[in-house]
Amino acid sequence: MLTFLLALILAVNMGTVAEAIITPPKGAVTFNPFSAIPLPSPASGENTLFTFQVPIGYDGIITGQSNGYIGAGFVEGSGDIVWRIAVNNFGTRRYLKDCGAILVSLGQINNYQTIPGGMRIYSGNAVSVVVTAPNTSGALPAPGTGQSFAGLHGWCWPRR
Secondary structure (H helix, E strand, O other), X not given: OHHHXXXXXXXXXXXXXXXXXXXXXXXXXXXXXXXXXXXXXXXXOOEEEEEEEOOOOEEEEEEEEEEEEEOOOOOOOOOOOEEEEEEEEOOEEEEOOOOOOEOOOEOEOOEOEEEEEEEEEOOOOEEEEEEEOOOOOOOOOOOOOOEEEEEEEXXXXXXX
């Protein structure tokens, strides 16, 4: 019985989130950060493509993402280029679920890959997309010769 009640409470609470995934609620603010940087060197570690902050008093959802590489030598899934979506919540950094090591291109520059169910973000989160180029296969060209890009799409709404 307790399990049923917990499931019912979760279903009721998730109802508003499920609606927010489909249509931005009243007062929602859309975000579409996008950036491209020259291919980083293997020694440079994580390179931030962009960061944005969820406004205090708002929660949000990422509904689309794109990341990729424009240039020669990149083999999808090789690990030569790795994108990550990081969230810093008041000093504690973590990667969003399934976004700690993105090894393939998703979407295109002008067309986001839809994220089924979305990825929740919360008031005060600093959301960053970072890229590394360890070039483990040695197939990538010299640093600075190609472009790594990424973008996110979604919205934030006032907390109730």
